[in-house]
Amino acid sequence: MDANYGGMVFDDTERRQQLQNSRYNGIDYIEVDTTPGETHQRVLRVYFIAPGPGAPAGKVDTLLDDLHDNIDAFEILGGDRVRNIRVVSVTRVEDHLELGVDRPGDFSEYRLRITYGGGTPPDDFPLDLFYREAAFNFKAGCPARFDCRRPSIAPPESEADIFVDYMAKDYDSFRQALVDLLPRLIPDWSERRAADQGMMLLELLAYVGDQLSYYQDAVANEAFIETARQRVSVRRHARLIDYDMHEGLSARTVIHIRMAMGGMVLDAPSGGDRIVRLTTQSQGLKLPHLIPSSREDDALNSAGAVFEIKIKDPDVLRFHEKLNTLTLYNWRNQVAYLPTGATQADISGDFAGASEWQLRPGDLLLLEELVDPYTGESLTADPNRRHLVRLTDVETIEDTFGGPPQATVTRVHWAEEDALPFRIWISNVTDDGIFLEKVSVGRGNLAIADEGRTYGESMSVGKARDDEKRPHGKDEYYPQPPDMVDWKGSKLGERAFRFTLNEGPLAHSIPLDAMIHKPAKALFDDDPRHAQPAVHTIQSYTESTYPDRPRNWRIVPETLLNSDRFAEDVVVETDNLGRAQLRFGTNEYGAIPDDDSVFKVRYRVGSGAQGNIGADKLNYIVLYDDIGAMQNISSVRNPLPAWGGSPPESMAQVKRLAPAAMRRSLKRAVTEDDYARVTELHDRVARAVAQFRWTGSWHTVFIRVDPKGTTGVTPELRADLIRHVSAYTMTGYDLEIIDPIYVPLELSLEICVAPGYFPSEVEQAVLDVLGNRRLPDGRLGFFHPDRFTFGQTLYISRIYAAVEAVTGVTSVAITGLHRQYAAAADAETEANLARGYIEIGEFAVVRLDNDPDFPENGILHLSMLGGNA
Incomplete structure (x- = not known):
């Protein structure tokens, strides 16, 4: 039979057989008295698992005697219409117990649990934690037309739809999309040579797709011709009508760092940050997977893609060899899996202690399939069966069966937003009877990396120091004076100052700071309009303030109109080549830099779809000498494909979309339809309709809400919706959120x-x-x-x-x-x-x-x- 415990579905036949020959016992099944009269549905007969040939004598009798007349040892959970049913009597009758209850229940499923006086049974009490409770139904005696046999423990899953990249718009992306689709449609076709007939036809289709895509863009652009041809100008025109032109997004991925021994803590210097670099395979350059810092420039210059882990003070990343592979606990059953929608898992061992490296809420955990659950072959394991979650709770429990020693289990929980989108097998038995123990495992030691390469650049007011510009990877980013600058710059007066950085395209990424306490699903936000320019620091010095008293400039979005004359704010804009232009204030809106200033700017370059590399392609890491513990790293990889990489929004797109965008974005609620539309902006609302009513002294807006996934509006959702809609409403109108x-x-x-x-x-x-x-x-x-x-x-x-x-x-x-x-x-x-x-x-x-x-x-x-x- 199948069972469900701790959010895991499994076949409990194996554990049941072991339990019969041990001193432990548990509930086998429950019968409900259906005799007409006073006892109808008011008496439960509780039977315990029959002992096996190897069980101690009197095993069941001892348990029955201990529980006889002990009503505090039982509680009944569940119920829809009838709840809080109490046990009023416990009587031993030969080989079972008869429990009297104060009233019959409804049609829903109930669970009878042996609580032993409201707490956990002591260690010497021979009751198995796994079988301390059982499900039953008060209406089991009602006529039923269905087979009582339970369905298969693992019903077949629906096949995943073929992924279609609707962002493919040119020859390269169409060709790559077709190449990615081939293994799904024709698994045996592995030919990739350009001379192959199949590849020729594929490239011909990509060429036709490119021509059609160009034709579509050309027709659309011809309908909205404007005079502006510079990206900065197009951005400012669009801003006037509240249209935010996006600059693309850097790809992001998850890095699994495998430790060979001991642990490692990556942190940032106080008040600063630290960057660790990873690369894909070097093109034409043979390097070890663990790259010494002395060969960093060679590796980065020849790599296909560069990703960086940025640790900003006071961030800390913890790694330990024990978190390399986490064994999912199957509660000693051979067939077990985590079902679709699961929000918790059990890990064999104690990983919830006080040690610095152990699991804690907020940590990332990856669930990964290692072998095919039906054949046991690692080559046919599904690479798409990998799922990232962020832990919300970590607790330790004990499997008391089979002790001593008892099995220590760490139960981890994650948010509903991170619920499993597919089944994760823990263990299984093949058709040939082979037991597969570690079908899937958990992975700790995870970090988030963004695509791109950080550069350090120095510049004086009025003249850029191109000879001093260089990429950085360690703590010493810039040379020291007097080599850096001669301190003879320009006088700024009261005019706005701006300068352009040399490298491009400037990377844009969604800040990780706001995602630390959110589910892992938030990491997969790939909306480039949520991104910010990846300019790490902008510092300016004068000859008297160098190097201890810099002015630290803060990046603000789009405009300086909200900055006062003392604010050290700067706006970052990009030109047609993707290079960053830094625009400072005028001492009216934003402060102006000091005369003869020298700037130190650290920024990251790299964005676009080329960063969306496949899984297990990021295998090289630079080992910096000042982080000695990095020598304990065994290997690195990206278990998930990189996501989110997208190019900047083109000027043609902005010219076409901006004029109509102001009508799509609702900023106020005046009409009934307005109130309905702003309510639907809430992420938990599927649809809404609104009505105006005169309630005697003022108008009240009654909004009927159809929530997602349920049929009722909870008090919490109602309060949240009132706060949400109130930001758009007119003065003098009350709000009421009501059910459909x-x-x-x-x-x-x-x-x-x-x-x-x-x-x-x-x-x-x-x-x-x-x-x-x-x-x-x-x-x-x-x-x-x-x-x-x-x-x-x-x-x-x-x-x-x-x-x-x-x-x-x-x-x-x-x-x-x-x-x-x-x-x-x-x-x-x-x-x-x-x-x-x-x-x-x-x-x-x-x-x-x-x-x-x-x-x-x-x-x-x-x-x-x-x-x-």
Whole structure:
């Protein structure tokens, strides 16, 4: 049989057999008394696992005697309509216990747990932690048409859709997209030579795609011709109508640092930062994977891509050899996996202690498939089965079975936003009976790296010192005076000062500071409009302040109009070549630099889609001599493909999009439609509609909200929505957030089952497809809350299509479809079938939960014909 414990689904046959021959015991199953009368659904018969031939004598009798008449040792959890059911009596009857309860429960699943007086049983109490509780249903005696056998522990998952890169716009990107698609469509085709006939056809398709893409851009651009040809000018024109022109985004990836021995802490010097560089394979240059600092320039100049880990004070990165590979704990079962949507996992060992290197909330954890869960081959392991999460809680628990010694397990949790998008196998048994223990593992020792290369550049006011510009990788970035500058610059007066950096294109990236306490999903934000220029520091000196008293200039977005005359602010703009231009103030909006100033600027260069390298391509790291612990590194790699790399927004795009953008971005709420649209800007709202009502002394805006993933607006969401919408509202208008008007339906179907199929199994499949929950393979049920919203018409053809797609269904007929509790149900059904759809009011939402505990939320009737008896 399959079981669920700690968020993990598995087959517990192996553990059950071991338990029978040990001194430990646990709940086997629970029966509910269905005898008519006073005891009906008020008596639970609890049976314990029968002892095996190797078990101690009297094993079950001892446990029954200990629990006899001990009502504090039991608690009943769960329930939808009936909750907090209490155990009022415990009596031993031969080989089982009879528990009296104060009232029967509802149709939902309950769990009986042995709490031993409200706490954890002591070590000498022979009760297994795994079997201390069991599920049961008070309505188990009610008539049932379905097979009680549980379905397969691992139902097949739906195949992932083929990824289509809609950003491919030129020959190279089209060709790369086709090359990436080939292994999916034709796994045996590995030929990549240019002379190959298949590659010739592929490149021909890429050429045609390039011509079509150019044709599309040319036609669009011809419709919006403007005079501006400089990027800075186009940016400023767009800014006047609140359109932010983006400068692209640097690729980002996750780095796994494997330690050979001991640990390492990477931190930044006080008040500064530290940069660690990694590269892809060097082109034509043979270098070890661990590059000595003496050969850094050779490696970086010949590398295909350079990534950097930037540690800014007071950031600290911790690495340790014990975090290289974390074994996922299967609770001594052979078949176990983490299901889709899981938000926790168990790791074998203690990794939640007080040591500096151990796991703690906020750490990143990667779950990675090592071998094929069905064949055990590492070569066929799915590289897409790798998922990054950020831990929210780390705790240690003990598996008391099998001790001493007891198994120490570390349970880690992550946020719902990081829930697994696919199944992660922990262990499995192949068709040949081979036990695969470490199908997937966890990886610690993770860091985030951004694509690009940092340069240090010195410049005097009025003259750039090109001969002093050089890339940096250590702590000494610039030469010292008098070699650096002669301190003879220009007098600035009261005019704005600006200068252009020599290297480009300037990198732009989304700051990591705001993501430290957010789920790992936030790291995958690839919206370039959220990016900031990667200018690390801008410092200016005069001859009297060098080197201890610099002026530290702060980058502000887009404009200096919000800066006062003392603010040391600077705006970063890019020219047509992607080089950064630094624009300072005028002593009215932003301060002006001192006369005869010398600037030291550190900035990162590199952005665009070329940084989106594949997984396991970043294998070289520069070992800096001043970080001695780096010598303990064994290897590095990027287990996930780099993401987010995108080029700057072209001038043609801005000219085409900016004039209409001001109409798309809503800045205020005046009309009813405005209130609905600003409410929908909230990330937890699927749809909203608004109404104005005069409530006696003022207007009130009533906003009906259809939340994502659920049917009700929680108090927390309601308060958050009021704060959100209040930023757009007019003075004198009150806000009320209310639930939608749900229209429960009553649907009756007559289904013909194909020969060779059991009607009960087909009926269960139809109930799942027409349900309101997420299916095990990740699909949404037909009546899931996210499938319907305000005023959405329910077309009968969609019901037919959903049911007829179920395996074993030959035909289906709708015999009843009307609003629940309709006065003339037959007449309404006839009208709906004649129209082919059900009309829903503007503020109403279709609902059919088919929940026996809440029949008022819609009912589904199925009549099964044919099939095997």
